[in-house]
Amino acid sequence: MSNYILLTGCSSSIGKSVAKKLSEEGFNLILSGRREEELKSFSQSLNNSSTHKIWVCDFKTENIKESLESFIKNQEVIIESFIHIGGLFTLKPLRLFKKEDINDIFQVNVFSAIEISSLLSKKKYKSNLKNIIFFSSISSIRGKSGYSVYAAAKASLSGLTKNLAIELKPVKVVNLVLGAIMTEKTKSILNSNYEDINKHIPLGIGEPEEIGEFVSYLLQKSNWITGQDIIIDGGGSAL
Amino acid sequence: MEEFLEKISEILEVESVNLSDNLEDFDEWDSLTSLSLIAMIDSDYNISVTNDDIREFKTIEDVCNFVKIS
Numbered sequence: 075m076s077n078y079i080l081l082t083g084c085s086s087s088i089g090k091s092v093a094k095k096l097s098e099e100g101f102n103l104i105l106s107g108r109r110e111e112e113l114k115s116f117s118q119s120l121n122n123s124s125t126h127k128i129w130v131c132d133f134k135t136e137n138i139k140e141s142l143e144s145f146i147k148n149q150e151v152i153i154e155s156f157i158h159i160g161g162l163f164t165l166k167p168l169r170l171f172k173k174e175d176i177n178d179i180f181q182v183n184v185f186s187a188i189e190i191s192s193l194l195s196k197k198k199y200k201s202n203l204k205n206i207i208f209f210s211s212i213s214s215i216r217g218k219s220g221y222s223v224y225a226a227a228k229a230s231l232s233g234l235t236k237n238l239a240i241e242l243k244p245v246k247v248v249n250l251v252l253g254a255i256m257t258e259k260t261k262s263i264l265n266s267n268y269e270d271i272n273k274h275i276p277l278g279i280g281e282p283e284e285i286g287e288f289v290s291y292l293l294q295k296s297n298w299i300t301g302q303d304i305i306i307d308g309g310g311s312a313l
Numbered sequence: 314m315e316e317f318l319e320k321i322s323e324i325l326e327v328e329s330v331n332l333s334d335n336l337e338d339f340d341e342w343d344s345l346t347s348l349s350l351i352a353m354i355d356s357d358y359n360i361s362v363t364n365d366d367i368r369e370f371k372t373i374e375d376v377c378n379f380v381k382i383s
């Protein structure tokens with residue numbers, strides 16, 4: 075049995091960047107998302123590709139705990155760190171949200187985080203668990219129109235972080251609060267509005283690589299940070 | 314077509330829309346509603362629309378033509 079890092083949302087730009095950095099540093103990874111083919115071909119591009127594993131799970135429709143528990147058993151893996159990059163972002167005015175949209179947003183951003191943490195906090199898994207890292211958004215602390223439901227979901231990760239840091243100690247639990255990062259998704263939303271957004275961020279829009287560096291620091295060098303929201307936003311919220 | 318027009322009406326918060334209606338004439342037509350239109354066309358029709366495309370749209374018909382709905 076070997077130690078692994080579970081990374082959800084690995085088919086996203088930020089997920090891929092974090093996975094790439096951690097694979098270069100020699101970690102064994104469990105890459106997760108819904109798109110199996112995408113994850114497979116991505117896995118092959120990584121260092122030590124044969125050691126990485128793929129857990130396919132749709133957080134909207136599947137029983138997450140059951141799926142992960144049987145994966146852990148079949149693959150004989152030990153999960154040392156859980157990094158929850160998977161997320162669902164929907165930008166629209168509040169009046170257009172239907173109940174199912176709201177459920178989906180909370181399911182993918184928050185309930186999945188709770189369910190996976192819940193499974194990993196069972197005695198047989200918890201003794202091996204060292205880190206939990208959640209991915210939140212600057213919209214959870216700075217308002218913008220169109221972001222309300224997503225922001226509400228992301229904001230709950232902050233409460234989860236503080237409380238799990240106490241309940242699960244000595245597991246370190248950290249919530250990364252990200253500002254705008256240049257990803258496929260961001261490109262499609264911003265289109266040609268980069269200049270506008272750059273004006274509002276002292277250090278400009280972020281690159282996914284920034285995040286991988288920081289995650290690597292948290293996993294390998296940091297021993298005394300837990301229960302915190304850490305804002306990584308190029309100074310956007312300082313304004 | 315009708316379904317598409319209904320979705321546009323919902324975004325613009327009006328009872329119904331006509332092909333000849335000008336987008337600029339709707340009270341609710343602003344940057345957030347245009348992003349909602351982009352998101353709806355992307356998720357329901359799998360077509361990506363850019364902000365630049367949106368700026369070219371003058372009437373409801375322009376939107377339908379872009380999405381190739383007739």
Ligand SMILES: NC(=O)c1ccc[n+]([C@@H]2O[C@H](COP(=O)([O-])OP(=O)(O)OC[C@H]3O[C@@H](n4cnc5c(N)ncnc54)[C@H](OP(=O)(O)O)[C@@H]3O)[C@@H](O)[C@H]2O)c1
Nearest residue numbers: 083085086087088107108109132133160161211252254255
């Ligand atoms: N980009 C930004 O500027 C920004 C800013 C602040 C915070 N964030 C947060 O950072 C994280 C990564 O952002 P990103 O922009 O790179 O992500 P993204 O492109 O929106 O990708 C989302 C990821 O979540 C997975 N996912 C979506 N729905 C899922 C479901 N139902 N079940 C399981 N997995 C699902 C997707 O995998 P599949 O498609 O394979 O299912 C994908 O890997 C997200 O949590 C996001 O909220 C991003």
